[in-house]
Amino acid sequence: MNFGYLIVVATSAEHNYAQLAYALALSIKNTQKPGYDKVALVIDDKSQIENFNSPWVFDEIIEWDKKGHWDGRSYMDELSPWEHTVCLDADMLFFRDYSHWIDYFIKNSELYIANTAYTYRGELVTSDIYRRTFTKNSLPNLYSFFTFFKKDSILAAEFFMLQRSIMDNPNEYINMFLKEHTPKVIGTDEAFSIAAKILDITDEIAYPMQFPRVVHLKGGVQNWPWPANKATDHVGYYLNDKGKLKIGSYQQNDIVHYVEKDKVTLETINVLEELVWKS
Amino acid sequence: MEELEEFMPDFDEWLKNYVEPERKFGAAFEPDTGQLVCVGPFVAVQLEYEHITEIDEDIAVKIIDGEIKISNCFFDTNEGKFEITEEKVLNKIDDVLHRIVDKRWTDDCKPDIYLTYNKDAKTLKVELSEEFNGTKVLDNEWQPAGKRKMFWSGETILSFTVADYNDPHFPQQMFDVKLEDLNEKFVVIDDVDITGKFSIFTRRLFKNYVLEEI
Numbered sequence: 001m002n003f004g005y006l007i008v009v010a011t012s013a014e015h016n017y018a019q020l021a022y023a024l025a026l027s028i029k030n031t032q033k034p035g036y037d038k039v040a041l042v043i044d045d046k047s048q049i050e051n052f053n054s055p056w057v058f059d060e061i062i063e064w065d066k067k068g069h070w071d072g073r074s075y076m077d078e079l080s081p082w083e084h085t086v087c088l089d090a091d092m093l094f095f096r097d098y099s100h101w102i103d104y105f106i107k108n109s110e111l112y113i114a115n116t117a118y119t120y121r122g123e124l125v126t127s128d129i130y131r132r133t134f135t136k137n138s139l140p141n142l143y144s145f146f147t148f149f150k151k152d153s154i155l156a157a158e159f160f161m162l163q164r165s166i167m168d169n170p171n172e173y174i175n176m177f178l179k180e181h182t183p184k185v186i187g188t189d190e191a192f193s194i195a196a197k198i199l200d201i202t203d204e205i206a207y208p209m210q211f212p213r214v215v216h217l218k219g220g221v222q223n224w225p226w227p228a229n230k231a232t233d234h235v236g237y238y239l240n241d242k243g244k245l246k247i248g249s250y251q252q253n254d255i256v257h258y259v260e261k262d263k264v265t266l267e268t269i270n271v272l273e274e275l276v277w278k279s
Numbered sequence: 280m281e282e283l284e285e286f287m288p289d290f291d292e293w294l295k296n297y298v299e300p301e302r303k304f305g306a307a308f309e310p311d312t313g314q315l316v317c318v319g320p321f322v323a324v325q326l327e328y329e330h331i332t333e334i335d336e337d338i339a340v341k342i343i344d345g346e347i348k349i350s351n352c353f354f355d356t357n358e359g360k361f362e363i364t365e366e367k368v369l370n371k372i373d374d375v376l377h378r379i380v381d382k383r384w385t386d387d388c389k390p391d392i393y394l395t396y397n398k399d400a401k402t403l404k405v406e407l408s409e410e411f412n413g414t415k416v417l418d419n420e421w422q423p424a425g426k427r428k429m430f431w432s433g434e435t436i437l438s439f440t441v442a443d444y445n446d447p448h449f450p451q452q453m454f455d456v457k458l459e460d461l462n463e464k465f466v467v468i469d470d471v472d473i474t475g476k477f478s479i480f481t482r483r484l485f486k487n488y489v490l491e492e493i
Contacts, residue, residue, distance in 0.1 A: 233371045238378075241444040241476045249448060267384040 003102055004038035004059065004082035008072040009090050011044055015261040018048035020090040023264045025057040026272035027094040030243055030279065036099040042072060042079050053273055073188050074167050077149060077160040089145040091264075092214070092257045095245060101211045110153035113192060114146040115206040117216035118254060119223050120235065120247035129220040136180035139193040140202040145257055146212045147192075155201065163188075163195035213254035217247070230260060237263055243275045304339035305331045308354040315352040318342045376447055377483035382491040389421050391485035392437065396471065396492045403454075403468040405437070407461035414465045434459065437481065444476035451477065458484075 005028055009017035025039040041049070041058040044065035049055050060081045064072065072079070076087040084106050105112055117125040128135045135141075149156040166173050170186040177194045178186070186194075196202045219228035228234055235248035237258070245252040258264075305321035307328030308314060317324055318339050324331050332354050341347045379394060393415040395404040407413025409424050417424045435458040443449040451473060456466045479490055 233373070236372050236376060236447065238445045238447070240446045246446060246448065265384060267381070270384075 001035065001106065002083035003036060003106065004040055004080075004085060006040050006042065006076055006080045006082070006085050006087040007090050008042040008076060008079065008087065009044075010065070010068045010072055011048070016048075017090050018043060019269065020261060020264050022049065022052050022055075022057065023269055023272055024088065024090060024092055024094070026054070026269070026276050027243065029057050030272065030275045031094045031096055031098075033097055033099040036097075036102050038082065040079075040081050040085075044068070044072075054276060057276065071167060071188075073144060074160070074164045074191065076147065077151070077156055080149075080151065083151050085149055085151070087144075087147045087149070089257060091259060091261060092145065092255055093245065094255055095243075096253055098211070104211075105148045106150075109148060109205075110150045111156040111159055111201075111205045112148040112209075113196070113206050114143040114212050114214060115141055115208075117143060117214050117221065117257070119221065120215050120217060120231070120250050120252065120256075121223075122213075122215075122250070122254075123223050125216055125221045125223070127221045127223070130218060132181045133178060133183050133190060134193060137178055139177065139190070140196050140206055142189060142192045142196060142206055143214070143216075144188040144192050146214055146255070155204070159195055159199060159201065159205070162198060163191040166191040166194050215247075215252060215254050215256045217257060217259045232260055232263070239268055239271060241271055241274075243272060302336060304334050304336050306334045306339070306342075306352070306354065307331045313353040313355055315342075315349050315354065318349065374483045376480050377488065378445065378447075379479045379481060379488040379490045382489050385489060388487050388489060389417060390415065390487050390489035392481075392488045394439075394479060394488070394490045396473070396490065398473075398492060401469070401471050401473075403439075403441075403471045404465055405439075405456050405461065405468065406465040407458070411461075412463055413461050414463065435484065437461075437484065440480045441471065441473055441477055442480055443478070445478050447478075447480045 005025075007021040007024060009021050011017075021041055021043075025041070028039055029037050038059045039057060040060035040062060042062045042064050043049065044063070046061060046063045049058070049061070055061070062079060062081070064075075064079060066072070067075065073087060076085065080087070084102075086102070086105075119125060131141060133139070149160075167186060167188070173194055174182055174186070177197065178190065183190060196205060217231045219231040219233070222228060222231055222234075224234065231247075236246070237260075238246045240246075245256060247256075303321040304318065305324035306315050307317040307324050308330050309316060310330045317328060318334065321331070321333060338347065342349050342352065380388065389408070391408050391411065393406045393408065395406070396402075397404070406415035408415050409417060410426060412426070437456045437458060439454055439456070440447065440450050441452040443451070452471060454468050456468075460466050481488060
């Protein structure tokens with residue numbers, strides 16, 4: 001079996017995405033079984049990871065600078081060194097083993113894209129406050145933050161080729177698919193959803209499943225009866241020395257998409273590094 | 280009618296020579312506490328109060344308009360300076376349950392409250408920055424340290440909870456320190472017997488808290 005995770009980052013003036021990717025890779029090494037814990041990093045400037053204490057947590061490092069910011073994820077199928085890949089957003093952390101689900105995907109799927117998200121209390125996110133574009137335009141609710149694909153799949157190849165075309169030629173698709181609540185920039189999620197709609201493959205690539213369970217920590221989707229910009233203004237974010245995370249008083253056992261980039265500090269990195277070194 | 284016209288000034292001439300009277304605002308204060316009690320035109324305030332000081336018009340207008348609460352305004356009778364205190368509103372979880380950062384993980388943080396945990400002696404020393412008249416001498420990068428004026432209502436208490444590392448759900452010990460006890464002195468808490476890695480949480484009355492383990 002040739003399976004691995006893929007993280008695509010680029011230099012940003014606002015955030016240190018290389019450090020976020022490093023934290024995610026450390027958390028994968030800390031929680032996944034051998035054989036299911038490989039991580040490939042795509043980065044536009046390798047020098048950003050030279051100072052990390054354990055850059056070996058990246059099994060593959062691919063220097064690639066053809067696209068900036070998040071857009072590199074559109075090329076995940078071409079960039080991944082793995083036969084079977086799960087491409088993740090950098091601002092996520094793992095807290096338990098998911099090898100059984102990876103086995104399921106490898107056996108049953110060529111392309112699977114997350115289509116649900118959860119609050120820190122484990123409730124299904126129902127609010128569309130950040131996803132009006134999807135509901136107003138009847139697009140499938142896809143989250144690119146967890147995308148499984150098989151390298152030699154024709155289905156995946158067609159899908160990624162089309163979504164790249166959407167990203168590269170947004171105006172051609174906006175008039176047809178994003179008439180209402182048109183975003184200023186078409187992001188990966190929108191491109192994924194439009195591609196799935198055009199190919200009419202939503203039921204094949206985003207059917208209901210119990211996995212992945214990703215806690216989305218954007219403030220507005222926590223099912224709170226008050227408006228919230230940042231979730232951590234309202235609940236504490238506590239990563240202990242065993243690498244276990246509590247948000248408020250809720251222990252997190254699922255993948256956490258923490259969103260607020262300042263949650264990964266040098267101290268957080270140190271905690272995750274020590275756990276990797278001990279294991 | 281003709282007589283009246285004779286004494287009417289020429290409006291254009293009057294306007295040309297008009298000098299706007301100086302607007303002066305005054306604030307009355309309690310002589311013992313410095314607490315402001317009234318703000319208004321200087322002459323009017325002077326008629327009613329004995330202890331008054333002149334204040335800038337823009338501040339006076341803001342106080343009158345309610346933009347600045349008069350209860351937050353003080354006159355420092357020693358230095359003859361007018362001060363507005365910052366109103367501390369605790370509305371984020373980090374304000375009411377703030378984890379004090381370890382010195383190892385902070386590079387550019389000027390501490391207002393500094394805690395030193397001596398593992399061998401099992402003591403915790405609490406200090407206030409020299410900027411607030413405390414004993415914690417700031418590092419060279421923050422020198423010369425200016426003096427900041429703070430007014431605290433009543434007995435302000437700093438509450439600290441020693442808990443498991445980054446997990447306030449498992450408290451080990453709690454203690455309080457009166458802010459006035461940190462004025463030109465420090466407080467040492469004895470018998471702080473902490474098991475394993477720990478964090479200290481507090482209500483965030485100051486901006487920056489730093490913890491050092493020695």
